Amino acid sequence: MKEQLTLFGENAPRPLAARLRPETLDEIVGQQHLLGEGRVLRRLIDRDQISSMIFWGPPGVGKTTIASVIANRTQASFIDFSAVTSGIKEIKAVMQQAEENRRLGEKTIVFVDEIHRFNKAQQDAFLPFVEKGSIILIGATTENPSFEVNGALLSRCKVFVLKPLSEDDLVKLIKRALVSPKGFGDTPVGMDEEAIGMIAAFANGDARTALSTLEMAVLNGDMVEGRTIVTKETVEQCTSKKSLLYDKTGEEHYNLISALHKSMRNSDPDAAVYWLARMLEAGEDPLYIARRVTRFASEDVGLADPRALEIAVAAFNACHMIGYPECSVHLTEAVVYMSLAPKSNSLYMAYESAKKDALTRLAEPVPLNIRNGVTKLMREVGYGRDYQYAHNTEDKLTDMQCLPDSLLGREYYSPTTQGVEGRFKERLEAIKQWKKEHGK
Secondary structure, three states: OEOOOOOOHHHOOOOHHHHOOOOOHHHOOOOHHHHOOOOHHHHHHHOOOOOOEEEEOOOOOOHHHHHHHHHHHHOOEEEEEEOOOOOHHHHHHHHHHHHHHHHOOOOEEEEEEOHHHOOHHHHHOOHHHHHOOOOEEEEEEOOOHHHHOOHHHHOOOEEEEOOOOOHHHHHHHHHHHHHOOOOOOOOOEEEOHHHHHHHHHHHOOOHHHHHHHHHHHHHOOEEEOOEEEEOHHHHHHHHOOOOOOOOOOOHHHHHHHHHHHHHHHOOOHHHHHHHHHHHHHOOOOHHHHHHHHHHHHHHHHHHHOOHHHHHHHHHHHHHHHHOOOOOHHHHHHHHHHHHHOOOOOHHHHHHHHHHHHHHHOOOOOOOHHHOOOOOHHHHHOOOOOOOOOHHHOOOOOOOOOOOOHHHOOOOOOOOOOOOOHHHHHHHHHHHHHHHHHHOO
């Protein structure tokens, strides 16, 4: 494996994350959907059938680690290549080295970190060498490769999606670091489950962050009778965060999202923003909150203010594109908007009522008149017969039956008079009156 040395060479102390970098598949924590027994990537590695691929996932989930393990397992020359500091000149030098390796019968794996940072010309420079097998290209990206990697290059690579590590994964990793000779195995460390859990929660799925935070906490721990004691307060100082009572899989998780939801429903923007801050500062995934706010926009605001859904979706997209902490202000905008918007749960009630009928009543067939008669046989047996095309009428309305016979006259949507929905209520009442007057 070839790596660029630091200015101070091998004398520079190696970070904990670097010392603990796994050397085998079994040492890798997480990504079991790819690396578990019988899983696709595991099988390719075990059978030495590696081809060019792209690893797509957030930081600190093992993209570089898996690439280096692949190199070790396949006995290939491994070239670590950064898209941040390299250009066409460096690419050509690497390709020349790979060609020499190929002539000597040696495989070359070129690992390109942050491949999305390469422009089209730089990515194209890899193409001929990937096509003729001079290199096995493994690219790593935190961005969607569909948009950031050239189509020609992407079509020659298998994309594997890596997931953020779970808190259980991170707890396992931290405990391993505390006992491993590569970690703090030779330095007795006292650290309880709560402190370990705080670091795992703070890391938010990022192994590198977890190990870096652990290293800082141990270095700042208190020496007591030959042991380094890491307390909850030490972890708080190292993370620069207040320790908030929060468990993203436990009761407090649901208590806080309930508090946010009900504060918005009660039109209390101050309380809503407070509960939002409690969740974000405790490490909640902003996308989870954005999903809940988007649900609220239709469940509790609905057609009383149709713009609420637009605001919520825009906030979700902002969270997805720029992440935390920048997206906190976008979520605040959405939460305040939902709090001040007029409220209606008529859409929620309409669906729940229709769902009950769909699940408990006889599943009648679709009436023939609103089926598509796309073949001659279907039309002969009545598909589409007596269908009335509303656009052909003066009022753009018909009295055609669309519900099954057993549900005829059933009403699910009952609009309120709140906000804009008052206009929808007037329109619906006018439609019902028209159908009553023109019905058979």
